[in-house]
Amino acid sequence: MPAADEVIKEIFSDHEVQHPPHHLRKAITTTGKGSAIDLNAIARAEKALAALAVEFSTWMNNEIKVLEAARDIVRNQGLVDETRAALFRAAHDVKGEASTFGYPLAGRIATSLCRLIDDIEAHVAIPLPLVDQHVDAIRAIVREDVKGDGDTVSRMVAERLEEATRQVVAKVNKAS
Amino acid sequence: MVEPEASARMIRIDFNKLRFLVIDDNAHMRRIVRTLLHGFGGREVYEAEDGASGLEAFTNFSPDIIIADWAMPIFDGLELTSMIRQPGANANPYIPIIMLTGHSEKRRVIEARDTGVTEFLAKPISAKALYQRVLNVVANPRPFIKTKNYFGPCRRRNTHSNYVGPERRKGGHADIIPQQALIDKARGAL
Numbered sequence: 295m296p297a298a299d300e301v302i303k304e305i306f307s308d309h310e311v312q313h314p315p316h317h318l319r320k321a322i323t324t325t326g327k328g329s330a331i332d333l334n335a336i337a338r339a340e341k342a343l344a345a346l347a348v349e350f351s352t353w354m355n356n357e358i359k360v361l362e363a364a365r366d367i368v369r370n371q372g373l374v375d376e377t378r379a380a381l382f383r384a385a386h387d388v389k390g391e392a393s394t395f396g397y398p399l400a401g402r403i404a405t406s407l408c409r410l411i412d413d414i415e416a417h418v419a420i421p422l423p424l425v426d427q428h429v430d431a432i433r434a435i436v437r438e439d440v441k442g443d444g445d446t447v448s449r450m451v452a453e454r455l456e457e458a459t460r461q462v463v464a465k466v467n468k469a470s
Numbered sequence: 471m472v473e474p475e476a477s478a479r480m481i482r483i484d485f486n487k488l489r490f491l492v493i494d495d496n497a498h499m500r501r502i503v504r505t506l507l508h509g510f511g512g513r514e515v516y517e518a519e520d521g522a523s524g525l526e527a528f529t530n531f532s533p534d535i536i537i538a539d540w541a542m543p544i545f546d547g548l549e550l551t552s553m554i555r556q557p558g559a560n561a562n563p564y565i566p567i568i569m570l571t572g573h574s575e576k577r578r579v580i581e582a583r584d585t586g587v588t589e590f591l592a593k594p595i596s597a598k599a600l601y602q603r604v605l606n607v608v609a610n611p612r613p614f615i616k617t618k619n620y621f622g623p624c625r626r627r628n629t630h631s632n633y634v635g636p637e638r639r640k641g642g643h644a645d646i647i648p649q650q651a652l653i654d655k656a657r658g659a660l
Contacts, residue, residue, distance in 0.1 A: 339509025339597035390572030390593030
């Protein structure tokens with residue numbers, strides 16, 4: 295019988311299959327019949343997350359300040375690797391968090407901004423007015439507290455920005 | 471990801487027995503993940519704010535599971551994964567790594583998988599999705615594969631008889647290099 299810490303290895307001509315010890319077994323308990331998912335644990339976690347929700351509006355504003363600051367640095371210092379990466383990280387954070395914070399439409403616009411930065415080849419300049427329009431739209435959505443999928447106007451703004459990004463990315467990458 | 475199904479035996483994860491390391495440059499996201507893990511019953515949740523301090527915390531705290539962001543300054547989640555998936559270079563190159571990221575494009579998922587990430591969790595995060603990823607790495611651990619170009623969890627989650635893609639592993643069972651049985655090794659050592 296292998297020792298508790300031993301990795302069992304099957305050695306083939308061009309690869310190895312390794313079976314490390316299953317240390318995390320310590321956290322498994324099996325009980326009677328039922329769902330594989332512990333719905334009570336999920337409900338507890340959702341309740342804990344809901345208690346944090348009072349902070350979400352402030353946190354969203356903080357994220358937008360970071361995004362605006364990154365945009366301002368790009369304006370002042372130009373679009374070099376470092377400023378471009380910082381702008382992308384800030385947009386990416388908004389993309390990942392906005393839905394959790396209750397602003398999925400802001401997340402959708404941030405997704406378009408991420409594409410604008412990430413899908414245009416690194417040596418090509420990103421059109422800054424379009425960056426500004428994305429950042430300003432995200433700011434407006436949060437300022438007006440547009441929750442959920444938003445209204446007709448805000449959805450139209452998001453669609454127009456997505457379309458503009460698609461066109462610019464296709465045009466710029468084709469030209470380069 | 472294997473969706474857990476209702477089964478005859480109900481599996482419960484005791485989060486209190488697991489030590490987590492959450493690596494994310496965004497303090498809000500770290501707080502959300504920590505809140506969810508505590509909600510599940512977890513107690514030991516360590517945090518790091520970039521890849522470098524995450525690697526240091528991995529060495530110092532010996533976590534059971536890492537939950538890491540992709541986009542981070544200094545070095546990112548993929549670079550962190552590459553550094554951890556070095557057999558012999560650290561205490562636990564097999565540690566489950568759950569990548570929590572705003573990247574959801576297919577090419578990103580494949581890139582993460584080919585770097586050795588165990589589970590991929592796209593933002594926005596939900597309690598259920600996080601629970602499922604933890605359940606998967608705890609209850610359904612995959613063997614590790616070591617080739618010239620890859621060391622990480624087996625990337626074959628399913629076996630399809632009609633698979634038509636490239637066959638990366640050609641060494642069938644006929645090519646197994648015989649190893650001395652452990653019991654014989656033990657006898658030989660006496």
